[in-house]
Amino acid sequence: MSFDHLMPAQDIVEKSGRVAVLMGGTSAEREVSLTSGRFVLEALIDAGVDAFKVDIQQNKLQQLIELKADRVFNILHGRGGEDGEIQAILEVLNIPYTGSGVKACAVTMDKLMTKRLLLGCGLSTPAFMEIKSKKDCEKVLNSMQLPLIIKPVNEGSSIGMTKVTRNEQLVPAYELASQYGTVMAEQWIVGKEFTVSWLDKTILPFCKIETPHDFYDYDAKYQASDTAYIFPCGLDEVQQEILRQLVLEIIDICDLRHWGRADFMMNSEGEFLVIDVNTIPGMTDHSLVPMAAKQAGLNFQQLVLKLLELTLEVETQHV
Template structure:
């Protein structure tokens, strides 16, 4: 399966036309997006693609139309870029773009609803409740039990996330997450964290990661040099295959397309639990999809070209 995606790309760089690498934006993940976007831009230009870095504003569709861009490589993270808003504006403008469409983008940004949908397909996910007040958070904690993860329902990159081991920590954690909107109170898994990158309908080799601190937070993801990555992961082959299958099931249930990343935590018994699905994962030097792709034999420029190739129409592919 992995060999299939390595072999199928026979695209000439000029077939992509003028490409906007859309990055930045106005979300809490702006800086991460700029880092990802620069890496993608550098790789596409080195591969001979006519790529242009575009810092997204709310007029992004007009900017791309006025600039006569043929397609967009969307590497926006967070709300306003990864939640279907920009995707909808590009649909109206008739500009092809990478990654998932409006529905999938919106669903995956909403962790609460994403968990509900994948569970209908038999994918296990930790017990959780969405809350809007500290009183509701306390009630949820009493039902779910400690330890907990407290996080914004609609953010990524571990922004606003806290590990809560006892009741005395809950109020501060709720306040930190509530800054970003609704809050998810979720059962905390005690096993390792693993992630499955997906491209072209194929689940890439799994990656596990561990930060030097208590959990894999923003610092560990993008800044620290002591984060430990393992690919391939040290898990039995049948467990790896089961996680990859769960990732593909969740990806399909959420109507995702093109590429993405599905995250899991293992519980104390080693059972994988779905945490979330990312429709525009990080593409920085520390990011997980490039690590998995490299293990599958796909270097970073080739990965970017594969992602971009999904925007080509049948007619363009035949040209």
């Protein structure tokens, strides 16, 4: 799974022109995005790219109209940046950008829609129910087995999520998640967690995640030093091939572009259940895509330059 098709860095720098690195934004993942953005910007500038920071605010349309950039490195996470909105503005302005397009971002930012789409295509995902009101909590308890995980449908970074093991925990969990919009209950899967990153046409080495926390929560993601990121992931050849094919199907079904990451739980039968598809994964020093890229022989700067290179391809395709 090594990575050998790279354009010389100097060529990328020369062809890229002025690069706006979009970060921050107004989603709950603002802080994570600012950290990702700082690392990306530093790597681009170190490589000699004429890159600059744009902290996206409420008036994003105006900001992008006035951008004066040849292309965009989009490292916004969450709503407003990873959900098709920014992508649509950039399409209209005809500015090439890193990552998936409008439709793929809009669908995958919505966990319910993603699950329904993937289920419709025959892929496995844990059982789930949308919770539209407090009253629905009763229905959930009548039709699903505990434990559950309660999730905001349109968030990332494990924000607003709770594991529910007792009936009385459900309403408070719903209330917490509902601060972020639509909510769903998902069957808690006891098993191993794997995450799979990809870059261009390459599926990067799989990572097994282990945490002493109940699950891979915000703290385990960005602060804790006791989260284990395990490469090689311990799956045998056959299992790896199954997971690889699954990820290729997800890329195809969701129409993903350039890069991304999908998260899976493996149940007691050894079946992989997809739980999350990300179009703009984290690029912090604790993040999974840079770790997986490193396993494939690509350092952080090469990863960032590869993403920039992919925006050059888009331009060529359009001509």
